[in-house]
Amino acid sequence: MDGFRIPVGAWADDALDWAKDTFAVVFDAVDVAFEWMVLSLTDLLMLVPAVALILVLAVIGWVFRSWQLALGTVASFLLIIAMDQWETSIQTLALVLVSAAIAIVVAVPLGILAAKNATASAIMRPVLDFMQTMPAFVYLIPAITFFSIGVVPGVVATIIFSLPPGVRFTELGIRGVDTERVEAGHAFGATPGQILRGIQLPLAAPTIMAGINQVIMLALSMAVIAGLAGADGLGKEVAAAIATLNVPRGVEAGLSVVVLAIFLDRVTSALGTPADHRHSLRSILRRRRAATSAP
Amino acid sequence: MTDTIAVKADHLFKVFGRRPKDAVRQLREGASRADIAGLGTAAVIDASFEVRTGEIFVVMGLSGSGKSTLIRMLNGLLDTTSGSVSIGGDPITGIAPARLREVRRKRVSMVFQHFALLPHRTVLDNVAYGLEIQGVPKAERLERARRTVAVVGLDGWADSYPSALSGGMQQRVGLARALTADTDVLLMDEAFSALDPLIRREMQEQLLELQAELGKTIIFITHDLNEAMFLGDRIAVMRDGRIVQVGTPEDILTDPANDYVAQFVQDVDRARVLTAGNVMERPRLVVSESTGPRTALRTMRDGYASGVYVVGRDRKLLGVVRDRDAMRQLQKGETSLTPVIRPVPQAVSVDDLLIDLFIPAVESPVPLAVLDGEGRLVGVIPRVTLLAALGPGSAATGELTLPVSPTVIDELLATSDPEITDGSTEVR
Numbered sequence: 001m002d003g004f005r006i007p008v009g010a011w012a013d014d015a016l017d018w019a020k021d022t023f024a025v026v027f028d029a030v031d032v033a034f035e036w037m038v039l040s041l042t043d044l045l046m047l048v049p050a051v052a053l054i055l056v057l058a059v060i061g062w063v064f065r066s067w068q069l070a071l072g073t074v075a076s077f078l079l080i081i082a083m084d085q086w087e088t089s090i091q092t093l094a095l096v097l098v099s100a101a102i103a104i105v106v107a108v109p110l111g112i113l114a115a116k117n118a119t120a121s122a123i124m125r126p127v128l129d130f131m132q133t134m135p136a137f138v139y140l141i142p143a144i145t146f147f148s149i150g151v152v153p154g155v156v157a158t159i160i161f162s163l164p165p166g167v168r169f170t171e172l173g174i175r176g177v178d179t180e181r182v183e184a185g186h187a188f189g190a191t192p193g194q195i196l197r198g199i200q201l202p203l204a205a206p207t208i209m210a211g212i213n214q215v216i217m218l219a220l221s222m223a224v225i226a227g228l229a230g231a232d233g234l235g236k237e238v239a240a241a242i243a244t245l246n247v248p249r250g251v252e253a254g255l256s257v258v259v260l261a262i263f264l265d266r267v268t269s270a271l272g273t274p275a276d277h278r279h280s281l282r283s284i285l286r287r288r289r290a291a292t293s294a295p
Numbered sequence: 296m297t298d299t300i301a302v303k304a305d306h307l308f309k310v311f312g313r314r315p316k317d318a319v320r321q322l323r324e325g326a327s328r329a330d331i332a333g334l335g336t337a338a339v340i341d342a343s344f345e346v347r348t349g350e351i352f353v354v355m356g357l358s359g360s361g362k363s364t365l366i367r368m369l370n371g372l373l374d375t376t377s378g379s380v381s382i383g384g385d386p387i388t389g390i391a392p393a394r395l396r397e398v399r400r401k402r403v404s405m406v407f408q409h410f411a412l413l414p415h416r417t418v419l420d421n422v423a424y425g426l427e428i429q430g431v432p433k434a435e436r437l438e439r440a441r442r443t444v445a446v447v448g449l450d451g452w453a454d455s456y457p458s459a460l461s462g463g464m465q466q467r468v469g470l471a472r473a474l475t476a477d478t479d480v481l482l483m484d485e486a487f488s489a490l491d492p493l494i495r496r497e498m499q500e501q502l503l504e505l506q507a508e509l510g511k512t513i514i515f516i517t518h519d520l521n522e523a524m525f526l527g528d529r530i531a532v533m534r535d536g537r538i539v540q541v542g543t544p545e546d547i548l549t550d551p552a553n554d555y556v557a558q559f560v561q562d563v564d565r566a567r568v569l570t571a572g573n574v575m576e577r578p579r580l581v582v583s584e585s586t587g588p589r590t591a592l593r594t595m596r597d598g599y600a601s602g603v604y605v606v607g608r609d610r611k612l613l614g615v616v617r618d619r620d621a622m623r624q625l626q627k628g629e630t631s632l633t634p635v636i637r638p639v640p641q642a643v644s645v646d647d648l649l650i651d652l653f654i655p656a657v658e659s660p661v662p663l664a665v666l667d668g669e670g671r672l673v674g675v676i677p678r679v680t681l682l683a684a685l686g687p688g689s690a691a692t693g694e695l696t697l698p699v700s701p702t703v704i705d706e707l708l709a710t711s712d713p714e715i716t717d718g719s720t721e722v723r
Contacts, residue, residue, distance in 0.1 A: 183372055184411040188425040188476060189400035202415045290454075 016142050031147050034098070034155045041094040050086055054078065057263065063281040065270040069263075076259040085234065085256040092223050092233035093260060095151065099158035100219040104212055107163050111170020111211075112196065121171065128164040136161050136222055140229045154226025154235070162218035169211020173204030209272020216264050224257055234260075300384075301480055301512035302346040302369060307378035309339040309364050315376045328535050338364040340536040342378075348479070351506060351513045355523040356533030362516045365533070366482050369514065370403045371395045382480055400429045404473040408485035410465045412457040418468050419444060419453040425476030436475075443471040446505070463494035470502070474509070483515045487522065499525055520559060524548070524568040532556050544568050564650075565685050571652060572645035574684040575665045575674030581606055584613055588624040588632055591616050602661040604672060605636050612664055612672040614638050642666050645673060649684060656681055 020027065045053060054077045061069035080089050114121040139160050143153030177200050185195035201208070227235020234253045241250030270277050277283060310318040312335015321331050328337050339361040346352040356362045367373040369380055371387050380387040382402045387395065404425060412421050419440050420427075426436035444453050447467040457465055466486060473481055487495045499522060506513060517523050523530050524544040531541045532552075540552035548568055551557035580603045582591050594603050595618050603621075605613045613636055620635035641655035642664040656663050662675040 178409070178411070180407045180409050180411040181413065183367075184405070184407060184413075184424075185428075186372055187370055187399060187403075187405035187482075188428050188472075189396040189398075190428045191396065194428060199413060202413070 107166025114171040115174035149230035154231030158222040165214035173207030213268040350528040353523040353527035360533040361536040403480040404476040566650040588621040
């Protein structure tokens with residue numbers, strides 16, 4: 001094998017260079033758009049007084065899950081302020097929300113396509129496997145070559161990394177809808193669009209929401225790694241702490257990540273399963289409405 | 296029921312697999328289902344039938360006989376591999392998807408085995424689904440849905456979600472959804488098979504009532520022969536993808552086309568299928584109102600009975616005369632039977648099922664009187680006939696041999712055996 005080597009890495013590099021030159025306009029547009037989205041959201045969230053924002057988050061927790069989550073949210077986010085990680089946490093939150101939103105917007109239609117079309121599914125499956133198993137750090141390299149240091153490579157790497165579960169869960173959810181119910185739609189003369197909107201998506205919603213939960217959690221884990229690419233936020237704090245072996249800074253930034261993670265997970269996992277959370281504000285209001293409308 | 300054709304299936308084939316067309320060609324040339332296994336799975340083979348407007352046409356077969364595939368070809372949920380289907384003269388096969396959707400909205404709706412309700416919609420919204428697809432304005436469709444919800448007996452449940460309902464109630468919602476779409480043809484795919492037996496019977500009776508009221512054409516799939524016999528005006532029996540016999544329940548019961556059908560029907564509950572008209576005999580113990588007690592007594596003596604039916608001039612049943620009353624009339628020297636005619640409380644109609652005849656038969660001192668729609672005496676059913684009708688075979692309902700007259704026996708015994716008196720005291 002001496003001297004024989006397949007230069008896959010070099011080919012990939014060439015391909016990236018070619019893509020960078022050829023699609024420069026596209027990349028510039030994406031660069032501007034993503035940066036604008038993350039920075040605007042960050043500015044917006046920072047505009048609101050911290051305490052008010054915490055209360056809003058607490059109410060969101062109560063609406064979708066429980067008053068316990070609301071209390072926990074208030075306590076844990078106050079801890080973030082006390083650790084002086086508020087701004088970095090908001091930056092990370094904005095990065096996660098923007099990336100996850102874009103990932104979901106791309107992933108759900110792809111999942112629907114995969115569920116409807118066996119060929120599309122067969123093509124997508126290995127691509128998704130590739131995206132999910134490639135070590136997350138590797139995405140940062142091309143992202144930086146395309147978009148240079150900053151928040152945008154973080155967003156791009158996060159989108160690529162968090163996209164697959166969104167596609168997979170959507171496909172699984174739609175394929176898992178009881179065939180008789182889909183037949184019922186056909187039997188009454190519904191169009192494919194009516195069946196998708198009226199039967200398949202509502203019935204697949206719990207599974208799709210589980211996928212969205214996964215997307216958000218993966219986005220958060222990747223957003224921290226994105227700190228290495230220079231995206232402002234908790235990731236940058238963690239990276240700096242590693243570089244200087246600064247234990248207090250590392251622990252505080254890490255704790256803040258945990259707080260964000262727990263809040264996002266609890267809220268998004270409750271979104272798709274309202275029946276499991278009988279003490280959420282949403283369930284209480286629905287029961288009250290049902291009670292008043294009943295004869 | 297009229298004679299117009301609501302649904303027509305013409306030489307339908309359905310083969311699942313890689314080379315369905317080749318498989319159909321071989322099947323047409325007489326190949327069996329096993330012969331073409333390499334080319335695909337033949338689910339339906341050369342099925343042809345016509346369903347008349349307003350009839351309940353039952354397709355009966357065990358699982359794997361192709362009945363579910365067959366019904367799904369009738370509304371285009373499955374394409375036919377070969378053959379054509381038309382509903383009310385409009386073809387279902389080989390038409391554009393938009394046209395097919397139009398036919399489904401206007402002509403044919405469906406009830407599913409596992410109900411196939413939408414759990415995120417209320418009962419009312421589920422029932423209104425078909426109208427929603429048809430584009431009927433919201434207020435009107437909810438109004439119409441509310442009416443059918445009442446028809447199937449679910450008042451008060453309109454705003455509940457399906458998960459709050461029992462299986463039988465959920466299937467009522469499924470039925471109401473299909474009825475609300477207001478199509479002429481209703482396909483029911485094992486609609487009551489997932490329900491427990493008591494509820495199933497209740498639903499079958501409700502379906503017959505609704506059918507009598509609304510006059511829909513119903514194609515009903517089932518694997519339960521008793522259900523088929525109870526509901527069907529006509530039944531198609533399927534086996535291994537082929538229709539082996541089409542006929543009325545009585546045809547199939549009394550004249551099975553082959554051993555398979557015969558074997559199938561041997562377990563059927565005949566009492567729930569055969570009617571009084573199927574088993575009744577020519578009435579012998581009948582006298583006209585104008586005859587006197589003497590004729591009545593003679594008729595009773597000849598028939599070894601304790602009573603005789605009396606009919607008017609138009610053969611309308613007037614009542615029954617008991618032997619004692621006739622004798623009293625004769626002793627009094629009266630010549631008319633009219634004063635001693637008693638009403639017949641147990642008279643049954645020709646359409647009554649045998650199951651409903653047992654109690655009247657037990658209570659009636661004379662063979663059960665069978666009346667037609669105008670109250671004319673058209674036949675009688677002695678208890679033995681009723682019993683014999685429950686056994687297999689068609690010969691069992693023939694005329695029965697009468698017992699030998701007691702006087703003849705007495706004479707014979709007296710001449711051949713002098714110990715007759717001893718014998719009779721012993722018995723006493």
